[in-house]
Amino acid sequence: MEARRIDSGKIAEVSHGLERTEVERREKVFSVTDLSVAYSGNVALEGVNLDVHKQTVTAFIGPSGCGKSTFIRCFNRMNDLVPSARVSGTVLYHGEDLYARDVDSVEIRRRIGMVFQKPNPFPKSIYDNIAFGPRVLSMEGSLDERVEQALRRAALWDEVKDRLKDGALGLSGGQQQRLCIARALAVEPDVILMDEPASALDPISTTRIEDLMHELKRDYTIIIVTHNMQQAARVADMTAFFSVIVDEDGGGRRGVLVEYDSTTKIFTTPSDKRTEDYVTGRFG
């Protein structure tokens, strides 16, 4: 349908995305089947199915309240910390059920790191922020080396190498966020979840974080939630669009996965009308 084709130049430049066939050739890291999440019985997210592949960047986009943040927290079982949350369906991580009885949520969170919306460095020194993970996990090897390596990978080493003992809260917002990424890298994760990692940052810091994601993609699998469609277009190989369904009686609002495809497809020739309305800015 030629008429449905969107002029990609106007909305967002899809610059780094891999082809879908290329993505699907890679090993499956996550396989989500019929996932629903409810808080105190109110369904927040319903019936999600999708796969996430190794060494790719997958973006979740959608309007507020569509459940994308709820969803990303299912991958490292952060929803366990909310007593009223109930997760149903399955999430397979390298073929193993993340929600099986004998799975240790602490071990999961070591392998599946997370970076939050607002930079949340611990009120300690830069060094101690990075060292916290390796220390609580009693990781072997030289702590100094580990700290340096993590900071280098997060492109922060040159800026902080002379003041590792200074408080992390003295860093700028963008530096704090890269510190949080370094902190996640220090425990040698397999996957990095990023929940709107740049929404509290200025454009220059945002660009640095995005560049970093391109770098990190070589070794890690990255899942990012973002409000910013241009950001999804710039960094993601695959994009999932979530939307909100309001019940007939107006009582409940639940998030659903509308469309999941290569970023190029989502931003140029989406197959669902709702996706098109969203990415062209007519909705949300």
Add this chain to the structure above:
Amino acid sequence: MTSLATPVSIQGDRPRRLWRNRLFTLAMLLCMLVAFGTLAVLLVDTLITGWPAISSQLLTGLPSTVPAEAGARPAILATLYLGLVVLLFSVPIGVMTAIYLEEYANRERWWNRAIEVNIQNLAAVPAIVYGILGLAFIVRGIGVGRVVLAGGLILTLVVLPTVVVSSREAIRSVPDSIRQGAFALGATKWQVVWRQVLPASIPGIATGSILALSRAVGETAPLIMVGAITYVAFNPTLFGPYTALPVQIYNWTKQPDTDFQTLAAAGAIVLLVIVLSMNAVAIFLRNRYRKQW
């Protein structure tokens, strides 16, 4: 020009409202003056009365029936010991309780809510009630006797609710993002609490504990109840009979000889200095580690 022709209406009832405004400001000022004025008069009066009796004799001497030879060393020492006992017991128990209530307790459960409400209530229970309780259970019940340790334990009961409440506030002020950040790195609940939440809330806990301690040190009623005796002419020990500074002051005021009244005022000055310097430390800690996030 026409638009400027109606300036009268903006006056309204301005004078009356202004007058009310001033009246209310004045009323509040007056209330403050009553509160602080009373305090100031008391302070100045105590200072003037007691100053002549401030001497090394007062600090290091033993009690005596002769006012000129009387000192409060045993009372001062016992007060310091009591403070130490209170600190040793109330801080660990209070902080642990606060951690449980803030980090572990599920508020959906009725017993946790009941504990919360009752801690608030306990903070409002008069100290003398703890004195009676202490006499029955600690002094006689488990047979600790009328010793410094028993007095300290009873004062611990008096201030424990305050320590719990202020520690909870300190723990609650640690942002959730810190806990989430630590959990996301694979830390266990214990590691999150012990390595992140607790260190971050120590300034608040310390401030609250010191303020509670200074209240304990000034407390008289429960100690009279559990037998802080009046005349102790030897240095107290943890397991021996004792008197405390407020009790000593109280007893001096009961003496007919006016020289003892002077001594009482001097004792009050010493107690004030102890309490105020503890509060100063608390304020210093609070300002030094003002919230960083």
